[in-house]
Amino acid sequence: MTLSARNQLPGVVKSVVLGTVMAEVVVDVAGHQVVSVITRHAVEALDIKAGDSVKAVIKSTEVMLEK
Amino acid sequence: MTLSARNQLPGVVKSVVLGTVMAEVVVDVAGHQVVSVITRHAVEALDIKAGDSVKAVIKSTEVMLEK
């Protein structure tokens, strides 16, 4: 199946911090740092850890521009 | 002033499509395509056009991961 979200950036997990409910995952995407905040449950379900190859997925309506 | 949003990815505008209310801007970020949907008003206020250097700005809570 294909997801409608048009931003799917491949990268490598650099670090994971787990809170009680949320977790913060830092991903290196082509030399840029991308920070993802998802549930701790999702991190555990996908077993996300430093060194993993992942995609950062972002709905287009969530992307602002600065010029 | 500094914005709390932790994802600020530098890129170059590739194309702009204007609707009545919304606009779609495609940005090249380190060889990856990033699509931003903002208001037409914002595109006009910032005079965003192909070739512009911009930053794609994304709040961390909007970034999902796929593994």
Place this chain on the structure above:
Amino acid sequence: MTLSARNQLPGVVKSVVLGTVMAEVVVDVAGHQVVSVITRHAVEALDIKAGDSVKAVIKSTEVMLEK
């Protein structure tokens, strides 16, 4: 690959309205109407049309509660 978004609700597309930039897709999920607004480009890329089986995917941080 598996997406971190924890809400993935199966349903059937009831209608599609295309604007210049955005599109509105109404999906029936277990008898409840779910409305999705995504880019027209995404609707065309996935060839979404009435009668299609799809999943409505929602990041947990986007779900409010009313009581």
Place this chain on the structure above:
Amino acid sequence: MTLSARNQLPGVVKSVVLGTVMAEVVVDVAGHQVVSVITRHAVEALDIKAGDSVKAVIKSTEVMLEK
């Protein structure tokens, strides 16, 4: 008063996990699990607990599709 958000799905709370700032609430909607992440403060202000009848409310622009 009526809210513009067009996704308002009735369900029953299955579980609540409280963090320091955020809380995770799992809701059963017509047999499907819906996960909501809201502030701990909101959970306490609405006194949300297992067994409660609630609505999961989602803005249409936050709903992606997978096909």
Place this chain on the structure above:
Amino acid sequence: MTLSARNQLPGVVKSVVLGTVMAEVVVDVAGHQVVSVITRHAVEALDIKAGDSVKAVIKSTEVMLEK
């Protein structure tokens, strides 16, 4: 019923622009301009027009800070 969203700012509608799918509504909140982009369908269902008293409702996780 009470909504979990903790930002509910009272104001007066200044203008409405309708697109095919989306609509832009400008609201005056205590002298500050607040712009809301919702579906055209929602604007029509709530019959939102200049002069109306409304509340701008925003989930806390959508609010960034600049300092």
Place this chain on the structure above:
Amino acid sequence: MTLSARNQLPGVVKSVVLGTVMAEVVVDVAGHQVVSVITRHAVEALDIKAGDSVKAVIKSTEVMLEK
């Protein structure tokens, strides 16, 4: 540089609560309470504390209306 987000409301920080990953910041905007949930990391990087002058920044597509 100018950000495309069209809601930029000036206010004063009233309180900050830090969790492991997330933080909740309450801001007074023209007498209205605005709650922002951002990462703890962002609060620390910007050194946000009670009494600070800040702007609450919100993308237009995140603003719902109630009438």
